[in-house]
Amino acid sequence: MTHPSDTGTAPVLALEDVSKSFGAVRALRNVSLELYAGEVHALAGENGAGKSTLIKTLAGVHRPDAGRVLLAGEPVVFHGPGDARDAGIAVIYQEPTLFPDLSIAENIFMGRQPKRALGRIDHKATHAATLALMKRLGVELDPDRPASGLSIADQQIVEIAKALSFDARVLIMDEPTAALTGSEVARLFGVVRTLRDQGAAVLFISHRLEEIFQICRRVTTLRDGAWIASEPLDGMTEDDLVRRMVGRDLDELYPKQDVTPGDVALSVRRLTREGVFTDISFDVRRGEIVGLAGLVGAGRTEVARAVFGVDRWDAGEVEVDGKQLTSGAPSTAMAAGLALVPEDRRAQGLVMDMSIERNIGLTGLRTTVRAGLMDRGAERSRSLDWAVKLQVKYARIADTVSTLSGGNQQKVVLAKWLATGPRVLIVDEPTRGIDVGTKAEVHRLLSQLAADGVAVLMISSDLPEILGMADRVLVMHEGRLTAEIPRSEATEETVMAAATGRAAA
Amino acid sequence: MTVTTPHETTVAGVPKSSGTRLADRVFKMRELAILVVFLVMIAVTEAGNSQFLSEQGIKDLLLNATILVLVATGQSLVVITRNVDLSVGSTLGITAFAAGTYLQGGGNPVLAIVFAILLGIGCGLVNGLLVSLGQVPALVVTLGTLYIIRGADSIWVGSRQITAADLPGGFVDFGSGGISAVPWLALIALAVLVVVAYYLKQFGSGRELYALGSNPEAARLAGIPVRKRILAAYTVCGGLAGLAGAMYLARFGNVDSSTGNGYELTVVSAVVVGGVVFTGGSGSVYGAALGALLLTSINSVLPALGVSSVWVLAINGVLLLLAIAVDRVVAVRVATALKKKSALRKGTAATSGPAASLPQQDNSPSDPSGAEKGNTHA
Amino acid sequence: MPESLTRAIRWDTVVGALLIVLLLFSFGFVDGFGNALNLSFFLGNTLPIALIALPMTLLVVSGEIDLSVASTAGLSGAVMGKLWNDGMAIETIIPICLLLGVVCGLVNGLLVTRLGLPSLAVTIGTLAAYRGIAQIVLGSNAVTDFPTQYLDFAAGRFGDSFLPQAFLPFLVLLAIAVVVLHATPFGRSLFAIGASEEAARFAGIRVKRAKLLLFTVTGVMASLTGVFWALHYASARYDNATGLELSVVAAVLLGGIDFDGGKGTLGGAVAGVFLLGALQNVMSLLNVSAQSQIVVTGVLLVISVLGPRVARQIAIARAAGSPG
């Protein structure tokens, strides 16, 4: 296969010297990009580098302040997402954009349903087409179930199915794999390869660099909204790529410090929530990082939610430092020193319309108080401290979090919970959507916290992360704990075996 | 990276399972619950007063409901898009009077109805334009137009009134006539209802109303013409309020500047009782129509049972609360049942896998039956 | 989202400014407005709306609404009349009425928080129920013979000044509400709940407890208003304060409180209340008919949401037009 750009054909879709600002923030500065038919092109950059903004410009969501969008060599102006769609561009946005009240099938085909006579919708054909898509992706989702209540991962799958259903000539994917585990990712890549071979152009964003190397041919790097390079991936190493993105060499990605675990800090006994998980028992000791692995939908998130108290449990006990927690009471859990960095940052982690300062301040309402009134100075300095510590990239601390890039939003969530000085920290997908540089930083932080005596329970779908960081790995399968694997024995094989229910441990 | 294909064996066949059908039933049940409440109420009343379901009685029940059904149908369209139209009462009032004025001058009844609908559409357009183009909160805007239309109506109408004597006899007879117990007006309302429901279910633009109510931002990204759809919903809502105005005139023969005053709360109640959710994206016009039928019937049932009018208002309120509470409790119960069911399934699947490493699992309660298992894998 | 934020921040100051402009205009150009008697009328008649607007603002900020306030007020007035007719001492009756307000608020709150019902639907239901109970309690009676010292307090003013006697307690309540909403952790958590209930719950905020408390306080304030109403107008009837909920909602909306929750200031809400009140007073003095007053209220509401938006569009257009 020769590289498309060598053949002299015009790129299917291109950006030429595009700039875009949000107020004072210059999200894109004279960026150019060319997408050719039959190639998978990676877009790399730190959090806030402007990747999503670039994609939204291609998709007609944003109008560029300067520069042009070229479709098959011709300049075009997209007046809205509909225009881009009609031009054959399918987009998976970073945050799922589903209609919670509608069925999965309707979500996928909204606006483009197969029709019968007189323009009526052919519900049967829609159903069948959805089933076919699910099969192609190798997942089992009922086309008729409503989208509400789907896990983030399943939502992402539906988004992918939606994009595939277009048979588009350009497929743009903004971190489609952030919530997926290895098997789904492999499936997705299989489908993407097929599409590529059929002549589609694909633009792919991921903070998991190995994925970029796995599937992409060329990469465009952005830094602080500026174009750095567009080049073939052949012959590049991960370190090269990181250097382009970050502008310096990277620290070690998994800086796990060795600690001797102390007393039991979190003890979960026979916890059951009917229909969700059954009979979950485990301990987390001071200084320990315990990984919780499993396939999507295994129930890890649900366990975390119940332990923290946002959901009730039906049976069992949870103790923090020997203190029993009550079912369904996050405030008592917090008082006992428990913190939960939730999975869904937009819905659960952040109040999107509030400022960065106040979001971080939300967990400190009891501490930043003087004489019963808010102590704004204390609130601000607490928030500033943590925003700086986690290197959140923002214009002003009083800006609303919704203006931050995805990765920076995640950092705010972390800041918000670390600021409580927890004794037991549960993190659910803590580095989802976080760039490699920051990821190393978060890992270093978790490791440091553990060394300082915090008990950490880390849920992650990123298996290397689990293997790299955890002292012990717990594995869940369909609502039950199926294995407990010490660090020395934890490998991809042993964990996956337990996660898929094939464990013979 | 080695990747194993997961759970092909364990979860296969799950999607087609009873979950779907149950979920389906939950949705149907919401309307069913109201229907049952309604039927029980009617049965009890009939038992207490055999006149209640006489031909005249049934006719009265249907006639009382029609106007509210029409307005509630239009309102549902708007509410489904996560908006609201509080100005329907005012629109109804002004269109009724306009149609009356026209008829008073010797106009043609059919043209009068068309005229009322057009005026309603005009009001709906104004609301729709303000909400969709201005992108401002519907609640505030339509509360504003509620006052504006009502005020304009009062200024225009003054203390004039239109009575049955001013109207063509045929028009007034049409308002109370029908085929035996089924009034003409009810037939019109039913036709409108069926058409709107069919449109919502079978047409792309109808589904898009649900989509944009469910998640407006996603709707925009999906390329749905959001403003156009919202404008359309308001226009239809206004048009139906106009039609209802004309029917009000035919039915009561009697309009003045206060006609339709305070009607918006009744309409909103009907829509809410009917299970149309205020945060948009779900509910059906049949539900809203049943809600309307239930609410108006309460007002006929209580006097028919001889309940003193002193009690009517309180009973009305309590029944309204009961209706929404029961609806909610049923929905929650069914959802829990659904979850339990899928839990059983999951449990079956889990134990069907190889034995796990943790000791506690040995004492897990045994799963009920092999039949259940057979089902899931079928 | 950023648009509505600007609305909340800017609009309450705009309403405040409008109020001041209107007052200045009226003092200067409207006969009879500026004298103490008229001012006391204006303040006294606006007071019931203002009293209910306080808790209503908090409730709306937290994403809920209570449409049953006017009925609660009517019910507490009716109970007051009934008990008075039965010979109970007014000093006992008033606490009982306030307790009744607690119950009314609790019923709303429990239905909303325990059963998870939408507050709009619940309070439309209790709007009818409470008014109906009031009708059962008092029937067609109108009780007017409350003790004069109480009537004088509710209707009177300080000497010949413009200040109604009941205005001072209101100012105290206003101050409390402002502090609670804008300066306490509780107030802060209300904004969080209104903007994202789920995120608030995940931050350990006791969402249900906060909402229950708010509904209860709203009930108490509504019943207090009912007592005040009955004394101010020296008349306890079951249909007292009918329709007051719409006035409160309109005023609060005008003050820039966003009914989606999470935004707004008490200053804006109170400015909205007194703007509408002053406008009505002035228009009546200027012989503007009741019908035209309704239109003006409506136009004002539409402008309150459209105005900031148009202003923003113009600002953007100007920024785009200017070079650089």
Added chain:
Amino acid sequence: GGTTKNDVKDDSAGAATSGKANPNAALKKGLTVGFLPKAVNNPYFTSSDNGGKKALEELGESYKEVGPSSATDTSGQVSYVNTLTQQQVDAMAVSAQDPGALCTALKQAMKNGIKVVTYDSDTKTDCRNAFVSQASAEDLGRTEVQLLAEQIGYKGQIAILSAAQTATNQNTWIGYMKDELKDPKYKNIKLVKVAYGNDDAQQSFQQTQGLLQQYPNLKGIISPTTVGIKAAAQYLSGSKYKGKVKLTGLGTPNDMRKYVKNGTVEGFELWDPAKLGDLAARTAVALSSGQITGKEGETFKAGDTTYTIGKDGVINLGKPTVFTKDNIDQFNF
């Protein structure tokens, strides 16, 4: 101990009167009289206020009308009393939504030298100078029973469809109706129910339906309110009960013309609202001119008739007119 009802003296002893009447005083010119009906836009009040307007123009005074747009907006009516006080009118004619609620404001007005006349619907007696009553409540109540009894042949069940439960005038009339029914000649007539339609067309409509369903043998309905009788008539004329169930009460000839002609209604009664307004206006002018003060026994001339002030400052307009198909075409209001 606290303040209870017993501690409060009933101080509303009589009409608020002050000064001495001078029956021969000349009528002043150039006075301003404000009319404050229960609600503007109500056809009934519009006719009566127009009657007042005509009278005032004839006397060389000036007329103005203010009022709330809803008949249940009591606080709105109070603030209009305040407005009129502010505007320093010489007298006001008020139809009170509530007997007590307007008192503070009206007393305030009288303190400022404004004469207060109530018409159609009274307040407590000490809150106004005089009340112009459309007809004596007793007359109305009794004649309506007499009208209906005749129509149904002094036999059968009857019901009353009233307005709001709190409407003072309605309740007084209903009281006299019940009293009249005690007369032995009505021994075969049974009043089965008083229903309330709240002066809302739709509610009155449904209340009528309810009455007929609950009492299939109902023979007649009295509706002493213009809205109620109209709604009841409309329902009856479109139902199988037309002509079988008799309806009477208070209605305007224009409203009821159709139903009288098509046989739904045989007869009903009303005073002339324009005359009511006329008398209210003349009373107000007489008060302002000092011809009367509102004391019992004082007399004054309004138009061609001389009226005497009765107990508690009440002035009666006279007997109501009964409308039947024979005379209804002579009236237009």
